[in-house]
Every structure is written in C-alpha cells, then in structure tokens.
Amino acid sequence: MALAKAPVSSTQTTYTNFVKTSCNVTTYPSVCLNSLLPYATAIKSDPFRLVKQALSATLKSASTTRSTISKLAKAKNITKGDAAVLKDCIQDIQDSISDIKDSLKALSSLKSSADKKFVLANAQTWTSAAITDEYSCTDGIDDEEVSPAVMKKIKSSIMSVARLSSNALYLINHLQV
Template identity: 40%
Template sequence: MKSALRSGLLLLFLWPLLTPSGAASAPKHDLVRRSCVHASYPSVCLRTLASYGGAASNPHQLALAAVRVSVAHARSASEFLSQLKINGRREKGALADCVDQMGESVDELSRTLAALKHLNSGADFRWQMSNAETWVSAALTNEDTCLDGFKEISGGVRKDVRRRITGVARVTSNALYLINLLDETRG
C-alpha cells in the first residue's frame, strides 16, 4: 500500500515533466506572456491567445494567431448584429452601417491573415508588413465608425453593440501590436 502511494505521489510530481504539455509548452506560453505584457489590452491578449501557446512557437505564429482571433471575433460580432431586431429608422440605419463596417473588417483582417501567411524575409517584406498594418488599422477604424453610429442611440441595443464591438476592437488592437512587433524585430 505504501509503495503504491509513493509511486502515485512520484507520478503526480513528475507528470508535468513527462507530458508534452509540461516542459515543452512552458516556453511557448512564456512567448504569449512576454508578447502580451505591453499590448494595448494585456489581459485580453493573454486570455485570447493562451490556447494558442502550444501552437505558436515564434512571434510570427503568434501574430497569425492574434489575427485569427480578431477575424473570429469580427465574424461573430457581424453575425450578432445581423440578427438584431430593432425598431426606429435611426437605429436601423446605424445597425445597417455597423453590419457593413464589420463585414469590411472581416475582409481586411482576412487580407491581413493572407499577407502574414506569405510573409518572408525577402525584398517584399516591407511591402507585406505595410499592407498588413494598413488593413488591421482600417479594421480598427471600421470598428470605431460602427460605434460612432450608436453614440446618440440609447437603450439596451446600444449597450449590446458597444460590448460586442469593443471586444472586437480590443483583440484587433492587440493583433496590430503583435504585427508591429514583427516589424520591429525585422528592422
């Protein structure tokens, strides 16, 4: 009985070192933590990218993951907005504009993702980085424009839209930060 207990305790203490998620993923998780610490929204960055810690082994892969998170949030927000039922001409107009803006954000973030996937250290690195930074910045502008349309609208719809779009803007801002880090490490 004591032998089984000792073996069990030994296995409990050694388990993190024996499993792939133990020692091998710790440096990758450190990459997420080190990269997110100075992001615009560090806690959002950590929370949304923590699951990518095992998949991202370098800053380029982490930037790709951040853009994927941003695309997913933008798509989700766009679907949410498309399903909202509201009354009032002003509200419907603001909502229609916001749906369009979020659609544009999804397109721009998807272009960013494509550019980053083909990012290389050759002569066109600057061009690719410039495009990626421009498209993510445009997506942020779209998100701000969407929120501007709801400034003079009150009620629960405004709150719901603001919460969703603010969440998208935060992950998009963090994605831009991580893309800029790629540019800084290159330059």
C-alpha cells in the first residue's frame, strides 16, 4: 500500500513559485534554482531575503572554491607556473569573499538606511567587484604555463562561484527601493 503524499500548502507553493519566477530571468536560471529553491520557505516572497540568500550561496561557494584551490596549491607535484597561478587565485577569491561579505553587510543595513539607493549601489558595486576578482583568477591561467588538470579544476570552481555571483548581481539590480 502506497503512502499518501502530504498536501503541499498553497503558501509553500507561492514561495516556490516566487523563487522560480525570480530565477527564470537570471543569467543562469538552473544555477539559481539549485541554490535558492531549497530555501523558498525561508525566502517567502521577499525580494530582499532572496538577494541575501543568493549572496549567502555565493559566499558558501566562494569559500569552497578557496578551499579547493588552497588544497591544489599544497600539492607536492605542482609546477612553478601552477604554484604562481594558484597563489594569485587564492588572493582573488579571498578578495571576492570580502566583497560578497561587504555586499551582505550593506543589504543588512538597507531597511534602516536613510539613503537606500546609495546602500543598494554599494551592494551592486561590491558584488560586481567580486565577479571581477573571480575572473581575475582565470585570467592568470592564460599568462602562465598551467597543467591541464589544475586549469580544469580552477576554471570549474571559479565558474561555479562566478555564476552564483552573476545571478546575485542580477537580483540586486532588480530590487525596488
């Protein structure tokens, strides 16, 4: 005998639809859905919560990327070219993490701020800077002789976080204050 599924509340459906509708217009809709849909009930139908969750997902991914690249840098068999690129990349990701944290901090002060447009502009600037930092990491690959395995791992990690950052920036750009 099959168990009956618990009915999904109309409120939960509303929250899920809000996240889906919001993600469908981002640059990377499937990345957006995968990172935000699990938090639909926490986001509710609040665009500010959506943006903060998007930035939190970006921050988590950036931290994972930093960890991945740091492990690569500690490998015993890396070349000088690999080591140089990885060292620069770790710094780029650290800068990106700092930028994302600044953006989150700005958004946390948005509701109480007298100049909401200024605060929102700061969040946009910091998120945009995070994207620049992320791509700076992959730009270094072209300047050095990097082993294919290291190159693939860096690019894969960076593309994950850069797509999340891009989606977060899109969502910030469309906030109404």
